[in-house]
Amino acid sequence: MSRALILIVEDDEEIQELLSLAMNKEGWRLVMAKNGEDGLALLKKSAVDCVILDIMLPGIDGFTVLKRLKAEKAQDSVPVIMTTARGEDADIVAALELGADDYVVKPYSPRVLIARVRAALRRKEGRALPEAERNFLREGRLGLDAVKHEATLDGAPLDLSVSEFSLLNTFLSQPGRVFSRNQIIDEIHGADYPVTDRSVDVQVMSLRKKLGSAGDLIETIRGVGYRLKPA
DSSP: OOOOOEEEEEEEHHHHHHHHHHHHHHOEEEEEEEEHHHHHHHHHOOOOOOEEEEEEOOOOOOHHHHHHHHSTTTTTTTTTEEEEOOOOOHHHHHHTTTTTTTEEEEEEEEHHHHHHHHHHHHHHHHHHHHHHTTTTTEEETEETTTTTEEEEEEEEOOOOHHHHHHHHHHHSSSSEEEEEHHHHHHHHOOTTTTOHHHHHHHHHHHHHHHHHHGGGGEEEEEETEEEEOOO
16 A cells, blocks of 8 residues: 555654655655644544554543544544553553554654554555455465365464464454454453453463464563564
């Protein structure tokens, strides 16, 4: 998606300029906002493909912007990457639970943020695919066919339990996205299913073991949850 439209909501002009230089090289179109109110106004005017959203903003903060964005049906599928100097686990969990796709702590490398945006755009394109194409997922060495209920590593079949298959399906559906334990439970079992965080950890450990040399593709994000490392 070389002509993707990216909205950057950031009050630091130096960071705005730095991101603008880096992202223009990707061929992306950019719109900028220095506060949350302006960011929400731009979202209503433009069909953006991804939002980079600072948390500490003048006026309403990034969490409030995220809540309002996700409350609008026309915008709730737009991927949002939160950026902030606040790297506490509670802030990261709060952002992910509110619907953020990713979270990057300042100071960060523009190359890292661009990689996260690329991953978010790929996920967005994947969600827009016809159902027949969404049923088959591939990321690097891993493949999954939801209709045939088959998973492969380097083309060889994997012997997975139903829960392990669902867990891999969740990760492959959005490579790079960090899933909290609660989000994993909701994705696999549905809301309010009585499973403990420890049970999720055990399932992840079991899946990693069956993936063998590819087990480290499932990364632990300390205090938050897990994600599949993008290829």
